[in-house]
Amino acid sequence: MVLSKNCASLLGRYFRNTLIPKTLSASYTSSQVHADVKLEWTQNLNFTGSSSLLIPSYRVLNQQGQIIKESEDPKLSDSVLEKMYKNMTLLNVIDKILYESQRQGRISFYMTNFGEEATHIGSAAALNEDDVVFGQYRETGVLLWRGFTLSELMDQCYGNCDDQGKGRQMPVHYGSKRLNFVTISSPLATQLPQAAGAAYALKGKNKIVICYFGEGAASEGDAHAAFNFAATLGCPVIFFCRNNGYAISTPSKEQYKGDGIAGRGPGYGINTLRVDGNDIFAVYNATKMAKEYAITENKPVLIEALTYRVGHHSTSDDSTKYRSVEEVQHWTATENPVNRLRLYLENKDLWNEDMEKQWHTESRKDILTAFDAAEKKSKPHWSELFNDVYQEIPDHIRKQMEEMQQHIEQYKDQYPIKAYSP
């Protein structure tokens, strides 16, 4: 039945186009079958190769923290600049403390964000809070910018009674309905087609979706599906690629050939930008322009931010096995996105060594306070074990829950009930 229906519509098109030429408008050309771009004919056979079109990388700040071209200065207010810098450095301290706490066995897993701070903060600052975020797993800075509190963050890593995820996810799998940040999901690249779908649903609602992913995730088939559907369905989504040089141990140059991830955009008919991901203003300007375009045109944008994963992939990885110390040092010293913004702020007299020391002490204190509190909090109530597998608890699960209730009531002195939230 499906086949015959398709055949009918195909035949219909065939008849309209070929047998009744009189009904065609005069502007019709045969190239319109293949794309909405103008087709040109040639009599020369030449390959279009991987180097035929190289997309340049947009940069605003140089490594000394100076604006290269005045017209590109986003001219952000002093308070926004200070918030940017504070968020970046706060993220660094959080990472140091939680990474160490994993090494001490206090949490089971952690992923640091070192080196990629500008991609998080620069892009988050260019969006509104009601724009929806689909993250991969290394976008903690986006949450900080939106106001995810230190307690919310620590509670998630500890999976305690105040964790909005009810302790069901591994650490760093944050999510916040309040902040329009969709909960991180472990399987790679699934967020890409989901983001296109969410953007499709948000069309005309004056907001967009931003979807973060790595250059490794872009190799998954899901990435192709996402790009093609977003383009053909006209979805207001920013595909934001953090090309950080490594997918666990696989270096970018083994992940793909051709002009990176940005090089794929034009092939899908997606407007594309490539930026220096360690330049917070370049990321900010690109994301801002992408958002304006996506929302007015109802079309996707692809941004490739070139950055570097300074830390290991996760606490399950040891990157010294596959890259040199010199390489990491180069990116930490020369290309450091946090230092670059700091130099800019110091040039403008908005920051100095005393403020740095004071902020470091203050942020460390706040983080440790939230950390200690999270560690002491009780576990989620035991009955949460039965919730949320289905929206309405089915009878067989309800029965189990009631049995457990009676059992615990009867043997309450045998169980560490105090460890669980009342």
Add this chain to the structure above:
Amino acid sequence: MTVRDALNSALDEEMEKDDRVYILGEEVAQYDGAYKVTRGLWKKYGDKRVIDTPITEMGFAGIAVGSAMAGLRPVCEFMTFNFAMQAIDQVINSAAKTFYMSAGRVNVPIVFRGPNGAAAGVAAQHSQCFAAWYAHCPGLKVVSPYNSEDCKGLLKAAIRDPDPVVFLENELLYGVQYEMSDEALSKDFVLPIGKAHIARPGEHITLVAHSRAVEICLEAANELAGKGIEAEVINLRSIRPLDMDTINASIVKTNHLVTVEQGWPTCGVGAEILSRVMESETFYHLDQPAIRITGVDTPMPYTKSLEIAALPQPSDVIATVKKLLKAQ
């Protein structure tokens, strides 16, 4: 020898024996594999035989299937079987069915291998058993080895097998040392796919398990022996084909059956075994209803205490056995 080294030596020996055998997957070459199962093989056999791929499970599973159709013998490593869901169409619709759909003209000699089942502290999306999923599909052979001997003998058999084999390892067993017999150390050591192994003989009750659950049964059997109950522990080794002969023979002797697995109960491996017993003559040899002990019917909790509660423990096996045998 650790399970990891046993797998490594099986790969090494089969690569040496047959130059059609090659390995592909994420980080299998230069990084020696995420769990170091392919350690040293890239150095020994080079880029042509140990291939790092981009992160595209569907893509490299497809490459593996195509190259198997064209006469190679790929060993396709999934970093874990959780990620193999991205490639499920290649495994089920292409690898498993091509021999049949091509009327026996194109076989697909391929091994899909990697860690399966519960790991530790990695929550619902990284910690689950896919044995029942793959065992459901005709055309596949499904192997779920327990110790080092199993891993070496069965992986070699899987590589030599003319059909696609899903080879389900266990992350938590990689680093565990098990004794290897002299025979198992030989390059000619191969275990037959589809044959179970009696890991411990006994006369009072039959415990059937695969992978890490075998260890749980052996621990339980040890403790039960102290109470005068001799449990027979069957290590399934293969989930498809399922060795019902060994299971049936054991039930005829013990008249009691308990299956133990870490996967979910619904449509699981235990459910299949119990059905087959019920449908056969062996049913009349049971003195009590057969029982499944399985992972809890829930996505794997992240919390350590709940994770333990969600998986079968030796104490669960002991309690069930005692109840069945009405022992104190």
